[in-house]
Amino acid sequence: MFALDSRLQQDTLTIGDFPLCRLLLSNDANYPWFILVPRRDDISELFQLDVADQQQLWQETTALAELLKDLFDADKMNVATLGNVVSQMHMHVIVRKRDDAAWPAPVWGKHPARPYSAEQVATIRERLRLVLTEHFTFLEG
Amino acid sequence: MFALDSRLQQDTLTIGDFPLCRLLLSNDANYPWFILVPRRDDISELFQLDVADQQQLWQETTALAELLKDLFDADKMNVATLGNVVSQMHMHVIVRKRDDAAWPAPVWGKHPARPYSAEQVATIRERLRLVLTEHFTFLEG
Numbered sequence: 001m002f003a004l005d006s007r008l009q010q011d012t013l014t015i016g017d018f019p020l021c022r023l024l025l026s027n028d029a030n031y032p033w034f035i036l037v038p039r040r041d042d043i044s045e046l047f048q049l050d051v052a053d054q055q056q057l058w059q060e061t062t063a064l065a066e067l068l069k070d071l072f073d074a075d076k077m078n079v080a081t082l083g084n085v086v087s088q089m090h091m092h093v094i095v096r097k098r099d100d101a102a103w104p105a106p107v108w109g110k111h112p113a114r115p116y117s118a119e120q121v122a123t124i125r126e127r128l129r130l131v132l133t134e135h136f137t138f139l140e141g
Numbered sequence: 142m143f144a145l146d147s148r149l150q151q152d153t154l155t156i157g158d159f160p161l162c163r164l165l166l167s168n169d170a171n172y173p174w175f176i177l178v179p180r181r182d183d184i185s186e187l188f189q190l191d192v193a194d195q196q197q198l199w200q201e202t203t204a205l206a207e208l209l210k211d212l213f214d215a216d217k218m219n220v221a222t223l224g225n226v227v228s229q230m231h232m233h234v235i236v237r238k239r240d241d242a243a244w245p246a247p248v249w250g251k252h253p254a255r256p257y258s259a260e261q262v263a264t265i266r267e268r269l270r271l272v273l274t275e276h277f278t279f280l281e282g
Contacts, residue, residue, distance in 0.1 A: 045218055047207035058199040066188035076228075077186055080221030084237060084245035087217075096225060104225035106249050
């Protein structure tokens with residue numbers, strides 16, 4: 001039974017599930033900032049996943065990055081797994097623009113989160129529905 | 142013909158080559174901070190690599206992270222491709238410890254780089270020679 005870390009739960013909105021990962025939206029309107037969490041227990045490092053899961057994580061990460069780059073017209077995608085604070089393995093996939101609040105610095109710790117309005121989240125969800133048409137199940141967060 | 146970005150060249154030391162990537166050591170003794178650069182031209186995003194190269198990059202990244210975690214007794218490995226400043230695609234693989242200079246923050250922009258002495262670099266190179274025994278060619282930087 002998959003349990004999401006309480007800090008991730010608190011700071012994000014649930015979008016849905018890829019075959020391996022839950023897709024979360026960081027509740028920070030400064031950037032379109034998504035997080036993939038493999039639905040596996042007790043994993044904090046990439047290499048703790050079995051090889052099939054590693055390949056699936058990579059595939060979901062890369063596909064998501066490509067899709068978000070087009071959808072949000074990114075200047076650069078940032079992809080990272082850090083986990084210094086939240087040990088549950090999670091992969092950041094962040095849309096960066098040259099005029100965003102932190103550019104060119106990484107986003108972490110740069111600005112306080114600006115929570116989304118319900119309307120903003122609904123809009124993002126609708127946009128994602130147009131492109132996440134295969135191998136993805138939307139969940140109500 | 143592979144050409145390393147001038148900023149990467151300036152800020153790192155060359156360790157050697159995996160089948161796909163050049164392995165660099167960031168010239169910053171604050172952290173054991175390594176960088177993988179696929180030897181391919183004009184790539185800035187993961188999904189611009191062909192599928193075989195993507196799999197190879199993932200495999201080299203994951204294997205390197207696992208090996209460095211043991212070699213340097215990391216508390217956490219940080220793996221990231223950002224590229225907001227240097228557009229040539231590169232993957233950071235960074236050994237993090239709870240007592241390092243930036244913990245638990247990400248390393249970027251946190252502290253000025255502390256260049257290694259020649260002896261320190263020689264020691265790291267020797268330690269890497271013990272574990273990078275397959276599919277790796279050491280180069281003199």
